Amino acid sequence: MPNETPQKMLIVALLLCLVCSVLVSSAAVFLKPLQERNKELDMKKNILASADLLQEGADVEQLFQSVEPRVVEFATGEYADSIDPATFEQRAAAKNPQTSTAIPRTQDIARIGRRAKYGLVYLVRNERGGLKYIILPVHGKGLWSTMYGFIALQDDANTVAGITFYQQGETAGLGAEVSNPEWNAKWRQKQVYGEEGQPTLQVVKGTVEPTAPNAEHKVDGIAGATLTSRGVTNLVRYWLGSHGYGPYLSRIREGELNDLNVEGG
Numbered sequence: 001m002p003n004e005t006p007q008k009m010l011i012v013a014l015l016l017c018l019v020c021s022v023l024v025s026s027a028a029v030f031l032k033p034l035q036e037r038n039k040e041l042d043m044k045k046n047i048l049a050s051a052d053l054l055q056e057g058a059d060v061e062q063l064f065q066s067v068e069p070r071v072v073e074f075a076t077g078e079y080a081d082s083i084d085p086a087t088f089e090q091r092a093a094a095k096n097p098q099t100s101t102a103i104p105r106t107q108d109i110a111r112i113g114r115r116a117k118y119g120l121v122y123l124v125r126n127e128r129g130g131l132k133y134i135i136l137p138v139h140g141k142g143l144w145s146t147m148y149g150f151i152a153l154q155d156d157a158n159t160v161a162g163i164t165f166y167q168q169g170e171t172a173g174l175g176a177e178v179s180n181p182e183w184n185a186k187w188r189q190k191q192v193y194g195e196e197g198q199p200t201l202q203v204v205k206g207t208v209e210p211t212a213p214n215a216e217h218k219v220d221g222i223a224g225a226t227l228t229s230r231g232v233t234n235l236v237r238y239w240l241g242s243h244g245y246g247p248y249l250s251r252i253r254e255g256e257l258n259d260l261n262v263e264g265g
Contacts, residue, residue, distance in 0.1 A: 043166070047067060047135055048063055049162070050163060069085035093117070100114045110239070112146070121136055126155075133161050138236060143225070144170055147228075149167075149168075151236060159191060159192075165178045186220050189216075190216060192217075198241065200237075204229075205226065
């Protein structure tokens with residue numbers, strides 16, 4: 001068949017498309033395990049970073065051996081030991097009506113719509129085996145996106161040890177500063193709960209003066225990102241409140257979870 005015939009040109013184009021499709025599909029299949037591995041490693045880095053446990057140059061897998069994943073039932077604040085934390089996917093569970101619950105609009109301050117019935121927690125113990133940090137996954141709407149992160153609390157289940165956001169689509173240079181380590185550092189030593197036992201921690205407009213009333217419950221705002229800052233406040237208050245990890249954290253403060261001896265004795 002002559003090279004200039006339309007039939008031959010069409011056949012060559014179809015064969016080329018077929019070969020390229022096979023190559024792309026094969027690459028996707030073969031690279032998927034590596035992609036999943038990198039995704040898991042990045043998640044572990046963010047969990048460690050939230051509690052300031054990530055060390056430059058150190059082996060992430062080795063550092064993560066100090067972290068104990070558990071699954072908690074939100075309604076009761078008790079451990080769901082029948083669920084394997086290694087295979088439990090909280091995001092997927094939140095999308096499944098059988099494993100999640102719809103959040104009433106009056107309670108959905110984080111604007112997430114649905115919440116899984118169970119949630120992951122990551123525990124870090126001290127040298128004596130007692131509780132050192134509690135690391136919790138949190139997420140909620142900002143201005144343009146759903147922000148995903150981790151907040152770490154000290155063994156009193158009230159004092160913030162750190163916070164990180166690993167996924168967000170806020171405005172670059174403004175709301176995207178939620179991922180800036182310098183801003184994240186401003187959360188350390190802040191107190192989550194007020195006298196009534198409800199989360200009062202908030203991101204405020206401007207800078208917090210150390211001597212200002214309730215300064216321990218306030219975090220410096222992000223300039224030009226009022227709605228993003230409000231979204232961070234709301235997602236923290238939701239997930240650490242009575243409809244999120246609040247019942248679980250209350251059990252820790254009350255000493256009701258026997259395997260979490262904060263004294264390590």
